[in-house]
Amino acid sequence: EIVLTQSPDFQSVTPKEKVTITCRASQSIGSSLHWYQQKPDQSPKLLIKYASQSISGVPSRFSGSGSGTDFTLTINSLEAEDAAAYYCHQSSSLPYSFGQGTKLEIK
Amino acid sequence: QVQLQESGPGLVKPSQTLSLTCTVSGGSISSGSYYWSWIRQPAGKGLEWIGRIYTSGSTNYNPSLKSRVTISVDTSKNQFSLKLSSVTAADTAVYYCASSIAVATSWFDPWGQGTLVTVSS
Numbered sequence: 001e002i003v004l005t006q007s008p009d010f011q012s013v014t015p016k017e018k019v020t021i022t023c024r025a026s027q028s029i030g031s032s033l034h035w036y037q038q039k040p041d042q043s044p045k046l047l048i049k050y051a052s053q054s055i056s057g058v059p060s061r062f063s064g065s066g067s068g069t070d071f072t073l074t075i076n077s078l079e080a081e082d083a084a085a086y087y088c089h090q091s092s093s094l095p096y097s098f099g100q101g102t103k104l105e106i107k
Numbered sequence: 108q109v110q111l112q113e114s115g116p117g118l119v120k121p122s123q124t125l126s127l128t129c130t131v132s133g134g135s136i137s138s139g140s141y142y143w144s145w146i147r148q149p150a151g152k153g154l155e156w157i158g159r160i161y162t163s164g165s166t167n168y169n170p171s172l173k174s175r176v177t178i179s180v181d182t183s184k185n186q187f188s189l190k191l192s193s194v195t196a197a198d199t200a201v202y203y204c205a206s207s208i209a210v211a212t213s214w215f216d217p218w219g220q221g222t223l224v225t226v227s228s
Contacts, residue, residue: 030212042220043221046216055216089214091214092212094167095168096144096156099153101153
C-alpha cells in the first residue's frame with residue numbers, strides 16, 4: 001500500500017497569504033495525485049487532478065505541482081472561505097489512499 | 108450532472124452488519140464509464156477508501172477491510188450498496204459514496220453528502 005504523508009498537519013494563516021501544502025508518497029506514483037478541499041460538515045470537493053490539472057469552477061488561486069513522490073498544493077492570496085481541511089489522494093495503485101489531511105485556520 | 112445520495116440506518120449494533128445504499132441520479136449507473144466507490148471518515152480523522160464496483164460487477168476492496176466488505180450494484184434501481192459485517196465501534200464514521208471515471212487512474216468526483224453511522228449497543 002502507498003502511504004501519503006502531508007505537511008503540515010495544521011497551519012494558521014492570514015488572508016492574502018500564500019500557502020503551500022506538501023504531499024509525499026512512499027513510492028513513485030507518477031502524476032496520479034489529486035487534491036480535495038473539505039469544509040466542516042461537507043463532503044470533499046475536488047480541487048486539482050493529476051497533480052497539476054485545474055478543475056472547472058475552482059478558483060485560479062489554487063494550483064498543484066509535482067510528480068513521482070513529491071507534490072505541492074499552493075493557494076495564492078488566501079481568502080477566508082479557504083478555511084478547510086485539504087487532502088491528497090493517490091490513484092496509482094490499489095488500494096487507493098489519502099494523506100492524513102492538512103487543516104487550514106484563517107486568523 | 109451525476110449526483111449521489113447515501114441512505115441507511117444511522118445506528119448499528121456491535122457484531123451486526125452495516126448496510127448502506129447509494130442512489131445515483133442524473134445519469135445511468137450502467138453507463139460503463141464509471142467506478143462506484145465507498146469511502147469513510149471517522150470523526151475528526153482522515154479518509155479511508157473501502158472499495159469500489161464497476162458496472163460489470165467486478166469489485167476491488169481495501170485489504171484492511173476485505174474480509175468484511177461486500178459491494179454490490181442494482182442497475183434496475185440505479186443504486187450500489189455497501190455491506191460491512193461484524194462491526195465494532197471502530198467502524199463508526201461518516202460513509203461517503205463517490206464515483207470515478209473508469210480510466211487507468213482517476214479521481215473521485217462527485218461525492219455524496221455522506222451519512223453518519225454509529226456502532227453502539
